[in-house]
Amino acid sequence: MRISLFVPCFVDQLYPNVAWSVVRVLEGLGHEVVFPENQSCCGQPPFNSGYWDEARSAARVTMKAFRDAEVVVGPSGSCVTMIKVFYPDLFKEEPDELEARELAAKTHEFSSFLVNVLGITDVGAKFDGKVTFHDGCHGLRELGIKSEPRALLSNVKGLELIEMCEAETCCGFGGTFAVKYAPISTAMDEVKCASILKTGADTVVSNDSSCLMQIRGMLEKEKSSVRSLHLAEILASK
């Protein structure tokens, strides 16, 4: 299959290895990966802040970049939610509503694509470590992704998955919320990091780099030895 890679802007700038990991996993499964270079940001920051006109400008660039794609895969539950769930709302009664709906239908979050589209739960990865998985809210509640990352992790050789007590509780990132209401966002981060540390895991994994940025930000500030990795990075480990 010819897969068009959707790389969220902050993954592009902060975590390029996450995008490469997706490329390696998909190519390892025998698929062709293309990267439409004229993509920028899905438009979620202005959308979530209520500035829908500005969000549409950014979204139109994304829509144009993937116009000819057969299938679009991205390593972020949140940014894929923006396309899959919110573009149809954002472009409701706009001239390009149909295009938004078409892109929504062919766009998939990485773990969901592997399990639900390709029907694969074992990518032949190997990773030695105790891992706990954090469910990003958008992936979990907007896209209904819960079992997919766990199914993939359970087939990674050497990996022990330990569930944290509040895996489904928000890490407190929430985009601009994290700086607009920093004390609340921080409090939520503290709750999340405490849940992670309680498991005794050495690595926290998620299918969303934005959650990991929030979690890692606090773990590093507190000089914790627990590291954080994107699910794709685990699946690309040999």
Next chain:
Amino acid sequence: MATQSADFQTLSRRYTADKGFRAFIQKGLSGYYQKRDQNKANFQDWQGARDLAAETKYEAVNHLDKYLLEFEAKITTRGAKVFWAQNAEAARDYILKVAKENNVRSIIKSKTMTSEEIHLNDALEKQGFGVFESDLGEYIVQLRKEAPFHLVFPAMHLTRGQISDLFQKELGSEATDEPEKLTMIARDVMRRKYCEADMGISGTNFAVAETGMISITENEGNARLTTSLPKIHVALLGIEKVLPKLEDLSLFLPMLATAGAGQTMTCYNTMYAGPRQPGEPDGPEQMHVVLLDNRRTELLADAEQRDALGCIRCGACLNVCPIFKNVGGYSYGTTYGGPIGSVITPHLRGLKDWKHLSAASSLCGACTEACPVKIDLHHHLLQNRRNGAKASPSPAEKIAFGGFSLMMGHPALYRFAVVFGRIFQPLQNLVNGTILDPLRAWTGSRKFPTLAPQSFHEQWKKDRGSKP
């Protein structure tokens, strides 16, 4: 009036800084989660029950004109008086008028958040009426001159020790940390108040159109006494509380008990269908039902968010909300706290002053998942943000997102900006976390990520050429 927003910032900062308080709230809720899940499992199909509840509420809310008139007609035939209050003032004035005309001296109340919404106690006390809350939690916060902390658990923020101290100070009782003893202290006071009161004011959980009854569900028996001992019973309810049929209660009563308190059923479930009827030995001589609009019809006119009128005030959305759990009930400054309050307060009290509550959310959606009547709460927060930005955009955000959309609309410009960012990141390191740091809101508690030396875009171009 940006004060509500500033107050929220101040209070939420204060409450989140108090880790002991946050742990206390979390611990208090952990028992609820366990019992709620046990009772959800007692439903044959909890998700199916939610669907049915949402459908029933949809029918009721979209035909309020029919069901409210049916309710009024039925309950009036048994002698109850129905008053349609367009706003809080009209509701207060009517209740005051009834009290004055009947030479009422003392008023007892059972739990009603709607009376908090219209600031009824204040109005009654200013006119010289003694007003006593009979719900234990409400009584405790009334003694502390506080508002309820939570829709369902008004005093959940207080420890037994604090309650004991309060009772010692206000009631002259002995110190104790046994819940039973504390309850008995309050009950002693309360029993006298029931006998003295000549008016009882209650809330209403559901109004049934088909039979012209109101349903009140409670755990302490105080609502039964409040509504039946005094000679006048006033029931206050928002117009959205009406249900079409009596059989709807067979779904809504266990659902409210489960979602609200983690109970199979609440202890006392009572239907009130009018004042004392001829030949009956007891019950109030008069029953007044006050139907309150207070801008609910404006929410009704908003097709996107109309489902918020389906709310049964169970508080389930508060109990799962990570914002509520960390900032507590008083930070909101509203009668209705938590996610449902953040959604409806802008409609009930003005978008301009209350839109900040919709921004104060990570949009995690735990509220929507928990809501027994499937109100699309977190998406309504997004809609409030959109409506707020349209009605009164923040100049700073307008410029920021204007620049953002310009940049993201032109990928070349975006890549240039990133190179610019890479140059400036080392400078940020010099001021990291200090007052000069422009990223301080983040870096105060979290390490800021470092821009990669080369973006994925650049790496791909180098590695894979300009292959399409």
